[in-house]
Amino acid sequence: MSKLSSLAISDNGFIFKPSTGESYTTNEIGLFIINLLRTENSGEEIIEAIMDDFDVDKITAGRDMYEFLDVMKRESLID
Amino acid sequence: MKKKLTIGVTGLNNIDSPGPGVPVIRGIKDADFEARIIGLAYENLEPGIYMKGLVDKTYLLPFPSAGSEAFLERLSFIQENEKMDIIIPNFDSELYLFIKYKDRLLEMGIKTFLPTMNQFEERHKDNLTEFAKKYDITIPESKAILKTDELSNLPKPFAYPYWIKGKFYEAYKVENRNQAIYYFNKISAKWGLPIVIQKAIQGTELNVIALGDGEGNTTAAVAMRKQYITDKGKAWGGITLNDPHLLEITHHIIKQTKWRGAMELEMIKSKDGEYHLIEINPRIPAWVYLAVGAGQNIPEMLCKLALGEKIEPITEYEIGKMFIRYSWDLIGDIKDFEKIIVFGEL
Numbered sequence: 001m002s003k004l005s006s007l008a009i010s011d012n013g014f015i016f017k018p019s020t021g022e023s024y025t026t027n028e029i030g031l032f033i034i035n036l037l038r039t040e041n042s043g044e045e046i047i048e049a050i051m052d053d054f055d056v057d058k059i060t061a062g063r064d065m066y067e068f069l070d071v072m073k074r075e076s077l078i079d
Numbered sequence: 080m081k082k083k084l085t086i087g088v089t090g091l092n093n094i095d096s097p098g099p100g101v102p103v104i105r106g107i108k109d110a111d112f113e114a115r116i117i118g119l120a121y122e123n124l125e126p127g128i129y130m131k132g133l134v135d136k137t138y139l140l141p142f143p144s145a146g147s148e149a150f151l152e153r154l155s156f157i158q159e160n161e162k163m164d165i166i167i168p169n170f171d172s173e174l175y176l177f178i179k180y181k182d183r184l185l186e187m188g189i190k191t192f193l194p195t196m197n198q199f200e201e202r203h204k205d206n207l208t209e210f211a212k213k214y215d216i217t218i219p220e221s222k223a224i225l226k227t228d229e230l231s232n233l234p235k236p237f238a239y240p241y242w243i244k245g246k247f248y249e250a251y252k253v254e255n256r257n258q259a260i261y262y263f264n265k266i267s268a269k270w271g272l273p274i275v276i277q278k279a280i281q282g283t284e285l286n287v288i289a290l291g292d293g294e295g296n297t298t299a300a301v302a303m304r305k306q307y308i309t310d311k312g313k314a315w316g317g318i319t320l321n322d323p324h325l326l327e328i329t330h331h332i333i334k335q336t337k338w339r340g341a342m343e344l345e346m347i348k349s350k351d352g353e354y355h356l357i358e359i360n361p362r363i364p365a366w367v368y369l370a371v372g373a374g375q376n377i378p379e380m381l382c383k384l385a386l387g388e389k390i391e392p393i394t395e396y397e398i399g400k401m402f403i404r405y406s407w408d409l410i411g412d413i414k415d416f417e418k419i420i421v422f423g424e425l
Contacts, residue, residue: 006321008399016399018320018321018398020283020304020320020322020348021303021306021317
């Protein structure tokens with residue numbers, strides 16, 4: 001099971017990591033990115049989806065996504 | 080029809096460093112048998128004595144330091160009145176007597192389900208290095224010492240900060256020699272010698288409550304991470320985990336040692352993912368009711384094992400179940416306090 005699929009994530013952006021008992025909260029865009037990651041979208045697809053849904057340019061969308069992925073990696077929430 | 084048992088329980092000190100008695104009783108009250116609960120207390124003000132609906136009767140016991148004669152005499156008196164089927168002792172410091180005299184208790188009609196004397200002795204903090212070697216378990220470097228002089232000549236792994244621990248209870252992380260001497264004296268005055276020095280491992284503290292059937296089988300095991308730790312190092316909140324490796328280690332220890340009874344494993348998971356055993360407590364821990372809430376009623380299972388019943392191991396439990404401790408001011412009556420002081424029972 002991948003780290004991402006083992007997470008319990010609520011619609012409110014509350015993330016519970018069952019292997020360590022740690023919990024996190026994320027905002028709307030973080031939750032949006034996680035949901036797209038879970039359905040195995042590529043980085044490009046996620047950036048485009050952010051641009052469409054949040055009405056931002058490609059640079060902003062890319063920065064948001066990579067910053068968020070960095071945090072998730074640092075916290076061992078994704079492989 | 081439910082069978083009615085009479086069960087003696089110690090550890091009613093539900094204070095800031097809580098004994099396991101009250102949550103053990105809560106587990107028993109959730110069991111599929113009925114029970115009359117006999118509280119066995121050491122102090123007049125153990126809160127469990129006064130909690131409504133918890134114990135049916137309480138007796139004071141002499142402190143373990145009073146010796147075996149006083150212990151057996153008092154239990155014999157209580158047994159004449161109460162005809163207890165089982166006793167669940169919950170203090171490290173009393174376990175020696177309960178294990179040593181388990182056959183005498185059995186002659187009185189009292190069953191227990193405790194580790195053997197060998198199991199109890201070999202997992203002692205001051206024996207942990209040998210224990211780890213024998214059963215192939217990773218532990219932080221540990222050393223038992225008898226004098227403060229030895230603090231000056233500790234081998235290399237013991238760089239500051241390190242832990243300084245009592246034989247039964249209390250542990251302090253020390254940053255320098257003065258602190259080490261201070262805590263050596265403080266702990267040894269309370270709990271005796273030796274004092275155990277243990278290398279501090281950076282990481283997350285994880286705990287497991289488990290129950291071994293004495294034949295190498297783990298009949299229950301729940302992993303937990305403390306979410307809120309008091310200045311006494313006690314969990315004030317915790318959450319159940321899905322950590323298969325931690326449970327594997329638990330099964331390994333129980334299988335290798337053929338552990339009999341309840342235990343609590345205290346482990347540190349280091350940043351690189353290694354698990355280090357820091358302590359084995361040979362009894363039910365105070366957070367046992369979390370295990371009950373998550374689906375494993377360990378006090379109930381322990382009672383059934385004590386009665387010689389065969390029980391099916393439980394392997395599942397609910398992940399993400401939490402406990403949050405709280406304090407609550409009970410209003411008591413001086414008459415109750417008087418009874419426990421004057422007659423040693425309530």
